[in-house]
Amino acid sequence: MATVMLIDGNSLTYRAFFALPTDMATASGQVTNAVFGFTSMLINLMKDHEPDHIAVAFDRPEPTFRHEMTPTYKAQREAAPDILRQQMGVVREVLDAMAIPTLEKVGFEADDIIATLATQGRDRGDDVIIVTGDRDSYQLVEDPHVKVLYNKRGVSDYALYDEVGIFERTGVKPVDYVQYAALRGDNSDNLPGVPGVGEKTAAKLINERGGIDGIYAALDELTPKLRENLAGNEANVRNNVEMMVLVRDVELDFRLDDLTQGAPDTDVIKKLFDFLEFRTLWDRLAPVLGEAGSEPAEALTAGITVYDSPAAAAAALTLAGTGSDVLALGVPESGVDGGLAFVVDGDASDVGFVKGDFFDDPSVLDALRVLFGPDGRPVAMHGAKSAMRRLYDHGVDVRDLAVDTRLAAYLLDPADNVYDLGALLFRHCGMELPESGPPEGQLDLDGGATADAAEEPGLAALAVHHLVTPLREAMATQGLLSLHDELEVPLVRVLAKMEYRGIGVDPDVLQAIRDELVAETEAKRAAVVEHAGHDFNVNSTKQLREVLFDELGLTPQKKTKTGYSTDAQSLEKMRTEHPIVEDLLQYREVEKLRSTYGEGLLAEVGEGNRIRATFQQTVARTGR
Numbered sequence: 001m002a003t004v005m006l007i008d009g010n011s012l013t014y015r016a017f018f019a020l021p022t023d024m025a026t027a028s029g030q031v032t033n034a035v036f037g038f039t040s041m042l043i044n045l046m047k048d049h050e051p052d053h054i055a056v057a058f059d060r061p062e063p064t065f066r067h068e069m070t071p072t073y074k075a076q077r078e079a080a081p082d083i084l085r086q087q088m089g090v091v092r093e094v095l096d097a098m099a100i101p102t103l104e105k106v107g108f109e110a111d112d113i114i115a116t117l118a119t120q121g122r123d124r125g126d127d128v129i130i131v132t133g134d135r136d137s138y139q140l141v142e143d144p145h146v147k148v149l150y151n152k153r154g155v156s157d158y159a160l161y162d163e164v165g166i167f168e169r170t171g172v173k174p175v176d177y178v179q180y181a182a183l184r185g186d187n188s189d190n191l192p193g194v195p196g197v198g199e200k201t202a203a204k205l206i207n208e209r210g211g212i213d214g215i216y217a218a219l220d221e222l223t224p225k226l227r228e229n230l231a232g233n234e235a236n237v238r239n240n241v242e243m244m245v246l247v248r249d250v251e252l253d254f255r256l257d258d259l260t261q262g263a264p265d266t267d268v269i270k271k272l273f274d275f276l277e278f279r280t281l282w283d284r285l286a287p288v289l290g291e292a293g294s295e296p297a298e299a300l301t302a303g304i305t306v307y308d309s310p311a312a313a314a315a316a317l318t319l320a321g322t323g324s325d326v327l328a329l330g331v332p333e334s335g336v337d338g339g340l341a342f343v344v345d346g347d348a349s350d351v352g353f354v355k356g357d358f359f360d361d362p363s364v365l366d367a368l369r370v371l372f373g374p375d376g377r378p379v380a381m382h383g384a385k386s387a388m389r390r391l392y393d394h395g396v397d398v399r400d401l402a403v404d405t406r407l408a409a410y411l412l413d414p415a416d417n418v419y420d421l422g423a424l425l426f427r428h429c430g431m432e433l434p435e436s437g438p439p440e441g442q443l444d445l446d447g448g449a450t451a452d453a454a455e456e457p458g459l460a461a462l463a464v465h466h467l468v469t470p471l472r473e474a475m476a477t478q479g480l481l482s483l484h485d486e487l488e489v490p491l492v493r494v495l496a497k498m499e500y501r502g503i504g505v506d507p508d509v510l511q512a513i514r515d516e517l518v519a520e521t522e523a524k525r526a527a528v529v530e531h532a533g534h535d536f537n538v539n540s541t542k543q544l545r546e547v548l549f550d551e552l553g554l555t556p557q558k559k560t561k562t563g564y565s566t567d568a569q570s571l572e573k574m575r576t577e578h579p580i581v582e583d584l585l586q587y588r589e590v591e592k593l594r595s596t597y598g599e600g601l602l603a604e605v606g607e608g609n610r611i612r613a614t615f616q617q618t619v620a621r622t623g624r
Helices: 009-019 033-049 065-069 082-097 110-123 135-140 163-170 174-184 199-209 212-217 224-232 234-244 266-276 281-289 310-320 356-360 362-371 384-394 405-412 421-429 450-477 481-501 507-532 541-551 568-573 579-603
Strands: 003-008 053-057 127-132 146-153 157-161 303-306 327-330 339-345 350-355 379-381 401-404
Touching (some): 003 009, 003 033, 053 110, 065 234, 135 146, 135 163, 163 174, 212 234, 224 234, 266 281, 281 421, 327 450, 350 356, 384 401, 401 405, 568 579
Parallel strands (some): 003 127, 127 146, 327 379, 379 401
16 A cells, blocks of 8 residues: 655645745845745655655646636636746756656646546555645545645645544535535635525535535525525536536546656756755755765764752853853753753863752852853854743843854744754754763763753754854855844844843733723624624624625625635625624724733733733744
């Protein structure tokens, strides 16, 4: 039994383009956001699933049989942006260099090719993973062999759906998905559905009546408005079924066994990545491809000295302060309260460890304040802000942070979502960071169990030491060094201080605001419920759709993948149709204030009547 991965190339490239900003470009001006995002996703897919067979299917530019059936099919779609279309060819270049088969067929869509191959794989007992951002593929899911890995958003947010997952997501089984979708319609494909029939109603009708034929055979049993809408749109519904069902028997010029990754041309890949300025992607891709001649990674080892007294620790910290190069630090995963490691001699892999218990000793604190003070030594850490914030509790201010390896990794590869120290060490230095086990040469001067506790921060400090130079070189190559040194790193200290200090508030005033907002929210909610004529969950989009469109018959403004929209823009357009809309808009405004500020802020008030937030620098690329 083999694992077959079938990727919708158009869908993933499109998702990557809109997930990453278009200012991702080479020095020559070549926009690369879609190529970078697609390649990053592809690397993760190959690493995580290790498929035996893999292929990427693309749409052809010519009309398909669906356009012949319905000339208005996709007629409303705007042309793809030029900077996206220009990258499609580069995506294919990447796939060709990686020796990954690409598939297309005149007259058919990528979905049809995927459906045909998925069916072949199912019939011979293979495990098939369909990677897409298109929900039409839900109809192909079939336990135990065919699953859909659905790209929900961005370049890293996926959900793997089996039959149970599809039912939980849509309310219907995969075998019923086409009829369910036909009732709802698909605005993106210009296939209108039944007005007033959203996800909930469509699923209910399908499950109760057994399908389209059963629904239309029992129209007299439905409410007048629903009966009228269904009867008036039967032709659309039945046409949608024919349009939405994927073809499972496309005549292809290749067999499933042909879809095997060939020998990648590493020289071509490196040259292509150099041209695209993808400095970090090759380091991620090489182990996935199993590049010939690659040597096993060297395991990082450190000789760790655990100081047995505050005096010994203070002396070692004082000596460390006499250096002038960047001092690499490491802390336990639990935080700096568990101790602090620092590299004594990087060439010899010697590391010192100060127990957290010593941080209250005056001599140790004095040594730390000098080491980290304005005339101290520049330091490097991985994710420095949390440690800097906790050190403020001891009156220690880290004044000269030179490199934050986590922050540097984010700047180099913002499309990644994991900046694990071990992964960075392997990627940039070709070394493995051991997960457990005390390294040889570790010295515990007090003979206790602290040596084991020192291993994690000790190895982290040594890993940071090895990463400083390659990360700075990579940032310099990409023109990111000034951004790191002049903006991002100084901001770390500012944010650490803000987190430590917090924001002063008056709890009594917040409580009064909260009470006022709760009362106003309930009044607005009661008004909405009164207009509806029965109680319902005003915050439930599904229930609200049912009230607005099925019961009150308001005019839907736009349709999303999940049903008719109830967002503010759509409600504004319906404002004059029914008084419920005005009260609903006001309810949402007040409810947002209540949940975010009335309840939210009050719950966060801590010591000294201050709210202490956490600020992130290595998350969303857009809107920072």
